[in-house]
Amino acid sequence: MFEDQWLGHGSRTRAFEAAFAGHLGVAPEHVVFVNSGTAGLFLAVESLDLQDGDEVVMPSLSFLAAANAVLTCGAKPVFCDVERRTLNPTAEDVESALTDRTRAVVVLHYGGYPGDIERIAALCRRRGLTLIEDAACSVASRVGGKAVGTFGDLSMWSFDAMKVLVTGDGGMLYVRDAEQAARVRRLAYHGLAQPSGFGHAKVSARWWELDIPEPGRRVIGNDLTAAIGSVQLRRLPGMIARRNEIVALYDRELADTDGLLTPPPLPPGHESTHYFYWIQMPPGIRDQVAGDLLADDIYTTFRYAPLHKVPAYGHTGPQLAASDWASDRTLCLPLHPGLSDEDVLTVVTSLRKALAARGAGQAT
Ligand SMILES: Cc1ncc(COP(=O)(O)O)c(C=O)c1O
Numbered sequence: 001m002f003e004d005q006w007l008g009h010g011s012r013t014r015a016f017e018a019a020f021a022g023h024l025g026v027a028p029e030h031v032v033f034v035n036s037g038t039a040g041l042f043l044a045v046e047s048l049d050l051q052d053g054d055e056v057v058m059p060s061l062s063f064l065a066a067a068n069a070v071l072t073c074g075a076k077p078v079f080c081d082v083e084r085r086t087l088n089p090t091a092e093d094v095e096s097a098l099t100d101r102t103r104a105v106v107v108l109h110y111g112g113y114p115g116d117i118e119r120i121a122a123l124c125r126r127r128g129l130t131l132i133e134d135a136a137c138s139v140a141s142r143v144g145g146k147a148v149g150t151f152g153d154l155s156m157w158s159f160d161a162m163k164v165l166v167t168g169d170g171g172m173l174y175v176r177d178a179e180q181a182a183r184v185r186r187l188a189y190h191g192l193a194q195p196s197g198f199g200h201a202k203v204s205a206r207w208w209e210l211d212i213p214e215p216g217r218r219v220i221g222n223d224l225t226a227a228i229g230s231v232q233l234r235r236l237p238g239m240i241a242r243r244n245e246i247v248a249l250y251d252r253e254l255a256d257t258d259g260l261l262t263p264p265p266l267p268p269g270h271e272s273t274h275y276f277y278w279i280q281m282p283p284g285i286r287d288q289v290a291g292d293l294l295a296d297d298i299y300t301t302f303r304y305a306p307l308h309k310v311p312a313y314g315h316t317g318p319q320l321a322a323s324d325w326a327s328d329r330t331l332c333l334p335l336h337p338g339l340s341d342e343d344v345l346t347v348v349t350s351l352r353k354a355l356a357a358r359g360a361g362q363a364t
Contacts, residue, residue: 001227009189012223016230020172023233024147030174030181033221033229034188037136037158037171038065041106042072043219044132044154044173047184048104050075057097058106059089060308060315060323066106066134067313075103079308081320085264087278087330088115091123097317098127107152108134108304111332112164112273113266114143121151130154137275139165140240144269149174154184159225164239164273165232167225191216242337243274246344250277250333253348259360261329276303277335279351283328285358290331292354298347300331 001012013033021028034040042065050056056070060079067077080097082089087110094105105124109115117133124131131152135141139157141148149155157163159170173188175181186192193211221229247263254262261280266272281289290300306323308315334347355361 001223004223007224008222009220010223012230013221013226016221016226016233017172019230019233023236024150024174026150026174029178030176032173032175032181032185032188033226034156034171034173034219035221035225036169036219037134037156037160037163038069039188039217039219040156040158040171040173041065041132041134042069043184043187044156044175045069045073045075045104045106046187047154047175047180048073048130050103053101054103055099055101056104056106057094057102058307059093059108060306060320061087061110061304061326062106062108062307063134063136063304064307064310066108066132067307067310070106071313076101077307077313078102078317079306079313079315079320079323081322082110082326083116084322084325085261085280086110086113086115087326088113089120090116091119094120095123098129102127102129104130104132106132106134108136109138109141109148111263111276111278111303112137112139112141113263114138114141114148114270114272117148117151118143124152132156136163136171138273139163140236140271140273142271150176153177154180159229159232164243164275165229165236167221167229167232170221170225170229186213187216188219189216190218239337240273243335246335246337246339247274247277249341249344250335250348253345254279254351257352257355257360259355259362274335276332278330278332280326280329281331281355281360283325285355285360286329286331288358289351289354289360292357293347293350296350298334298350300333302327302330303332 018028021031054075070077133152133155135149136158138148159167
């Protein structure tokens with residue numbers, strides 16, 4: 001890699017895009033390697049050419065970049081509710097937030113659980129809406145063998161340092177429509193019709209001249225991170241297998257714990273990346289339990305803080321009762337392939353102790 005003397009966007013980027021396209025079961029020209037999942041989300045939303053007054057529906061429990069991307073494009077994020085136990089929206093949740101100003105829907109797959117994606121995709125097709133999948137957590141998630149992220153029109157994955165497939169920073173975009181994919185590729189690199197430089201100068205004796213059909217940014221990936229991504233992709237099955245083992249261990253150890261709910265079983269045909277292992281407990285004790293675990297050096301967190309509660313996003317719609325319910329009760333436990341069985345049991349012991357101390361069985 002370093003002997004090549006070239007670390008920028010080049011052959012290794014194209015190789016990673018091709019390998020990732022193979023992993024998804026799509027053609028490589030539909031896949032664009034960018035420098036973060038957020039950049040991918042912004043590009044996806046930007047390519048919809050939203051107008052003032054247009055609305056984009058997303059679950060309140062979304063990653064904030066989805067709402068930021070919509071607002072930055074001058075449109076309005078509209079938040080829908082989720083299903084309490086999976087923290088994913090159902091097609092009915094999405095449908096109830098649609099208006100005649102809705103142009104698109106953005107859904108993420110909570111913790112890698114595919115959720116109601118087939119029915120949401122069918123709803124969007126029926127209503128003529130663009131579906132963007134925020135597949136940041138779902139690099140290995142499938143429904144009936146079909147990769148999550150290929151149900152919608154555009155989707156993105158994140159490879160940041162916290163994710164399952166990690167390149168340090170990075171993201172992949174999938175764009176179903178070939179022409180739109182070519183446009184997104186241009187927008188990711190300044191909007192140039194073809195990359196500048198000697199190698200692409202066949203159109204002119206002056207290889208420094210520019211052709212910009214529309215202005216873009218510079219959010220491309222590079223060969224250094226792409227090389228890491230290609231190796232990570234080869235290792236993905238092993239990393240997912242270990243995640244599955246850890247989830248099974250948590251499930252077994254935490255089953256029938258008083259006052260505790262564990263993630264519901266996956267529906268037949270659904271495969272999860274198992275990015276989160278989330279538990280739910282009586283609302284009055286969740287924060288205390290998180291504090292008790294932290295005192296034992298065990299970091300837990302809640303993803304994703306409900307966006308309908310963030311004043312900047314201006315939610316004026318209906319109460320989102322299930323999002324509120326889940327936001328008061330949910331905690332994500334440590335989950336990564338570096339955990340040994342012993343580590344998992346340490347978390348379980350500390351959690352059981354905290355739940356008992358806080359009266360989980362009696363709390364409401
Ligand atoms: C659901 C979701 N979407 C998007 C992103 C953004 O990805 P990145 O950190 O690569 O910009 C994240 C990152 O945490 C995420 O969890």
